[in-house]
Amino acid sequence: MTSLLPHTLYEAEGQAPSPSKDFHYFIVTQEEVIMRSWKIAVRTEKRTMLPQEVRKTHSEFLLEDVMHNQLQKIFGTDTVEYVLNLCKGHFDFLVRIPDGLKIYVMSFLDTNDIKRMSQTCKSFQKLCNSEELWEKVKSRQDTHLNAIHRTGFSGSMKKYNPKLHRPAWMQRRKSTFF
Known part of the structure; x- marks a missing residue:
């Protein structure tokens, strides 16, 4: 090594x-x-x-x-x-370890674990705040939700839908008047 x-x-x-x-x-x-x-x-x-x-x-x-x-x-x-x-x-x-490999490994972690990892050192803080990591995390979550939809999950989708767990100000529709 x-x-x-x-x-x-x-x-x-x-x-x-x-x-x-x-x-x-x-x-x-x-x-x-x-x-x-x-x-x-x-x-x-x-x-x-x-x-x-x-x-x-x-x-x-x-x-x-x-x-x-x-x-x-x-x-x-x-x-x-x-x-x-x-x-x-x-x-x-x-x-x-190369940054690309670190980002790949961190994309499998939970968001709370990513938050804790960003507090360990400056290089991890930089990686945990990068757009590349969060794009991979989001794409991984999207593929997980798509797999659930394809299998025809009969249980409640409430716990698997991330939009339902957002704060109230993010759930409201913004209406515009023309």
């Missing part, structure tokens, strides 16, 4: 907290962790400093507390925890 992962697992960039204006770029690949830093100085004598790059393997990074503290100051504790899990081999495969 890890062969399906992209080469770059995580990428972040940001500015160090004030008063520092240093810029940091952080990459986690399948083999190593790379931290690039650019020192930003107002004084002219410090402008000749070159960017720094620190490369560590995953096992070395897990033991490097100084780098953990530096990452925590720049990107926050959530990022450090996420990167440590990546280095330990705990990958989040569900987020890395």
Whole structure:
């Protein structure tokens, strides 16, 4: 399953907290962790400093507390925890599945489950609010209702008709006068 992962697992960039204006770029690949830093100085004598790059393997990074503290100051504790899990081999495969496949799977879920799923992370929130997902959900409901009509369901259609469960303001007919 890890062969399906992209080469770059995580990428972040940001500015160090004030008063520092240093810029940091952080990459986690399948083999190593790379931290690039650019020192930003107002004084002219410090402008000749070159960017720094620190490369560590995953096992070395897990033991490097100084780098953990530096990452925590720049990107926050959530990022450090996420990167440590990546280095330990705990990958989040569900987020890395292609969007089309996620939408296909989510189209089988109930609307309450879709609502809960949208609250888990930003990528799921974006997918759960997409028109493509709701078009698939609607078409799936329509095919379900058509199958019931074709079989000649003798029971009450009230519980299978979504229009009957709408609020009163949606059920009223709008009359227009010409």
